[in-house]
Amino acid sequence: MGDHLKVRLLNPLKRLSQRNKVLFWMLVPCLAFIFILTIYPTVYLLFVSLTSYNTMEKGSMKFIGLANFGTFLTDANAWHAFWISMKHVVVTLSLELVLGTLTAIAAYKLLNKWYSRWLRTIVLLPLMVPSVVTGITWAQLFSPTNGFFSYLASKFGLYSVGFLGDASTAFSSLVAIDVWQWTPFIFLMILAGLEALPAEPYEAASIDGAGRTRTFWSITIPLLKRNFLITIILKIIFSFKVWAEIYMTTRGGPGNLTETLNVHIFNVAFVNNNFGYAGALSFVYLIILNVILLAFFKALFPKNAV
Amino acid sequence: MQTKKWIHTTLVLSLSSTLALTACSSSNNGPSSSPGSESTGKEGSPGKTNEKITFYAQYHPAIDALKPLIPDFEKETGIKVELNVLPYPQILDKQQVALTSGSESIDVGMADPMYLSQWNNGGMLTDLSALIADKNATNDERLALDDFMPQALKQMSKDNVQYALPLYAETTELFYNKKMLEDANVPVPTTLDELMEAAKKLHDPKKGQFGIVLRGQRGNGLNIFIWTGIYRSFGGEFLKDGANDFDSQAGVAATKWYGDILTNYGPPGASSIGWQEALDTFSQGKAAFMIDASTFAGSLEDSKKSAVAGNVGYATLPKGPNGSFPALAAWGMYIPKNSAKKEAAWKFIQWALSPEVQLKSAVEHSRSDVARQSVWQDESYRSLFGSWGNWADVTFDNINIASPDYRPMIKNWTQVGDDLGALVSAVTAKTLTADAAMKKAQEEIKITP
Numbered sequence: 071m072g073d074h075l076k077v078r079l080l081n082p083l084k085r086l087s088q089r090n091k092v093l094f095w096m097l098v099p100c101l102a103f104i105f106i107l108t109i110y111p112t113v114y115l116l117f118v119s120l121t122s123y124n125t126m127e128k129g130s131m132k133f134i135g136l137a138n139f140g141t142f143l144t145d146a147n148a149w150h151a152f153w154i155s156m157k158h159v160v161v162t163l164s165l166e167l168v169l170g171t172l173t174a175i176a177a178y179k180l181l182n183k184w185y186s187r188w189l190r191t192i193v194l195l196p197l198m199v200p201s202v203v204t205g206i207t208w209a210q211l212f213s214p215t216n217g218f219f220s221y222l223a224s225k226f227g228l229y230s231v232g233f234l235g236d237a238s239t240a241f242s243s244l245v246a247i248d249v250w251q252w253t254p255f256i257f258l259m260i261l262a263g264l265e266a267l268p269a270e271p272y273e274a275a276s277i278d279g280a281g282r283t284r285t286f287w288s289i290t291i292p293l294l295k296r297n298f299l300i301t302i303i304l305k306i307i308f309s310f311k312v313w314a315e316i317y318m319t320t321r322g323g324p325g326n327l328t329e330t331l332n333v334h335i336f337n338v339a340f341v342n343n344n345f346g347y348a349g350a351l352s353f354v355y356l357i358i359l360n361v362i363l364l365a366f367f368k369a370l371f372p373k374n375a376v
Numbered sequence: 377m378q379t380k381k382w383i384h385t386t387l388v389l390s391l392s393s394t395l396a397l398t399a400c401s402s403s404n405n406g407p408s409s410s411p412g413s414e415s416t417g418k419e420g421s422p423g424k425t426n427e428k429i430t431f432y433a434q435y436h437p438a439i440d441a442l443k444p445l446i447p448d449f450e451k452e453t454g455i456k457v458e459l460n461v462l463p464y465p466q467i468l469d470k471q472q473v474a475l476t477s478g479s480e481s482i483d484v485g486m487a488d489p490m491y492l493s494q495w496n497n498g499g500m501l502t503d504l505s506a507l508i509a510d511k512n513a514t515n516d517e518r519l520a521l522d523d524f525m526p527q528a529l530k531q532m533s534k535d536n537v538q539y540a541l542p543l544y545a546e547t548t549e550l551f552y553n554k555k556m557l558e559d560a561n562v563p564v565p566t567t568l569d570e571l572m573e574a575a576k577k578l579h580d581p582k583k584g585q586f587g588i589v590l591r592g593q594r595g596n597g598l599n600i601f602i603w604t605g606i607y608r609s610f611g612g613e614f615l616k617d618g619a620n621d622f623d624s625q626a627g628v629a630a631t632k633w634y635g636d637i638l639t640n641y642g643p644p645g646a647s648s649i650g651w652q653e654a655l656d657t658f659s660q661g662k663a664a665f666m667i668d669a670s671t672f673a674g675s676l677e678d679s680k681k682s683a684v685a686g687n688v689g690y691a692t693l694p695k696g697p698n699g700s701f702p703a704l705a706a707w708g709m710y711i712p713k714n715s716a717k718k719e720a721a722w723k724f725i726q727w728a729l730s731p732e733v734q735l736k737s738a739v740e741h742s743r744s745d746v747a748r749q750s751v752w753q754d755e756s757y758r759s760l761f762g763s764w765g766n767w768a769d770v771t772f773d774n775i776n777i778a779s780p781d782y783r784p785m786i787k788n789w790t791q792v793g794d795d796l797g798a799l800v801s802a803v804t805a806k807t808l809t810a811d812a813a814m815k816k817a818q819e820e821i822k823i824t825p
């Protein structure tokens with residue numbers, strides 16, 4: 071690097087105060103990480119999505135403009151996968167929000183009991199299981215011949231429940247796995263919010279003679295709004311990434327009934343070796359995720375607050 | 377405020393661009409400078425050298441059995457072998473990346489013919505035929521080319537170019553629960569129709585007994601690995617006059633048979649059954665029949681793992697209108713074109729695959745997948761399977777009648793197989809009829825020969 075460039079790059083630093091300079095250099099490692107792990111891959115992804123890159127063909131990285139994005143518009147399989155993804159996000163998130171909030175409130179009420187710590191630890195356990203292990207374990211539990219649930223079903227005279235392998239139950243079985251794994255997350259976030267609630271509004275409410283239900287809907291829920299929003303944002307991000315739980319259990323089947331967009335992208339990239347198109351699909355996925363999150367961020371940080 | 381923000385932004389931007397510059401330059405320098413020095417200039421010096429070859433191997437019983445013998449080779453030749461073992465499918469990914477990037481990091485690799493033929497088409501493999509013909513490089517006695525299982529050997533060649541040599545070979549066969557068949561007085565089926573009838577008779581889900589278990593989960597190595605045998609025995613072909621032929625009568629009939637037998641006489645939720653699930657179901661004595669890999673006999677006859685040890689019968693795949701089509705799944709060893717140590721690599725392959733080493737490793741580790749005919753005929757090897765009923769005879773015969781192009785040698789097999797797999801799994805889950813599924817396959821799947 072020439073001296074000239076160095077001076078130009080480092081010049082603005084001179085204008086910073088001594089404290090800010092220190093802060094700046096402390097930020098450098100972090101910025102470097104963000105660049106290497108986020109910005110560079112994203113730019114590379116965009117670049118690959120504009121090519122016909124196929125890992126099995128030498129010299130296939132040719133620039134083809136927006137052709138991959140055009141393919142996506144007419145690709146019924148990709149749209150179907152996108153629809154499954156959305157369905158999976160909405161269904162799991164709604165169930166988990168209700169169950170997670172209810173368990174959090176229950177745990178909050180039991181705060182002073184001697185067993186409350188134990189109870190919390192037990193509730194949080196599924197969150198700590200790696201998703202590959204979750205997938206393998208639940209595939210065993212749902213096994214139609216040796217699984218626990220088919221054994222249970224047979225005790226009730228049901229001999230033909232296929233769980234992950236039946237068209238009618240495959241999706242719900244995946245939802246059940248997700249609810250098992252992620253309800254504890256909602257529980258944790260909401261419980262933290264509950265514990266941080268100020269006491270004054272409740273005192274005021276009881277003086278005004280508000281009942282329990284009224285207090286819950288008019289005070290607890292509004293006060294927890296930001297907790298809910300953050301929880302929902304994080305869970306949507308996690309949901310968009312769900313892969314191992316599906317790949318380890320149904321692989322997207324039967325047919326393509328449980329093939330979410332990221333499972334589809336995985337297949338396009340690593341089975342069909344079509345990295346160019348997979349890049350385009352990932353990019354679209356990224357944009358969709360960001361648009362959805364933007365709406366939630368707007369609610370979380372209203373204009374006058376920034 | 378505004379200007380301060382500006383400074384921040386420019387700072388971040390300039391910082392990231394400098395990082396981009398350094399990142400690029402380091403990645404350009406990296407690979408070219410380091411490895412070249414040690415890999416050149418040592419060829420042709422026989423005897424004790426410090427030559428070292430790198431062998432990328434699959435995590436597999438055949439490699440477990442070979443590993444303890446490698447010091448013998450190192451003592452004999454002075455060539456060090458660096459063994460890198462990776463499980464499937466990472467072993468394939470690793471090699472694919474190394475081969476397509478033109479790296480010199482692999483001297484001997486191993487893969488199945490589906491990948492080998494793709495890599496060979498890409499000009500990434502060394503032509504072993506030339507080495508075989510070279511009398512200075514090859515010890516004919518040790519190589520014993522005629523002693524390889526002929527079908528497996530053929531599967532690894534194309535247009536008279538041998539691009540790999542088989543290390544192990546397995547096939548598919550019909551497994552049956554002897555006791556169930558005897559109790560119900562059902563003879564061993566020899567045709568697909570008879571198998572359907574027999575499965576129907578023996579299907580009793582209330583007793584926890586299913587007529588048959590087959591791989592139903594989607595995937596080119598899952599349901600399609602077994603479905604292909606049925607497709608072929610109905611007369612189906614992957615490439616007919618250069619185009620696919622899935623919606624032919626054979627394709628529809630085979631898919632219908634597969635869907636019917638699984639949905640009517642198989643476990644519920646058949647579309648979620650992978651090979652592990654199938655093996656578990658059969659070894660727990662919950663299924664009368666199974667069509668799957670010959671090497672499963674090892675688990676089935678192990679009384680610690682299996683409830684049916686000693687109670688399993690083996691038979692050739694039942695015939696369809698076009699005969700019997702057992703699978704041929706073999707993995708071979710090859711030399712990448714970019715290896716700088718081809719001579720040493722070839723010495724190692726000859727040694728590792730020699731009848732002598734294969735027999736020793738097979739007997740010591742009870743391997744059930746040897747690709748050498750002489751080993752199968754050897755008494756000490758046969759005696760390993762004394763308690764496995766007729767398994768050895770059936771398997772040896774099956775490998776010899778198996779078609780080398782059981783699965784077609786096309787460029788995009790994994791894609792074709794996976795797309796077919798999704799459609800066949802829709803049939804076994806009854807969301808598509810066989811007819812509709814094969815029409816869709818015909819329209820949507822494009823085979824790249």
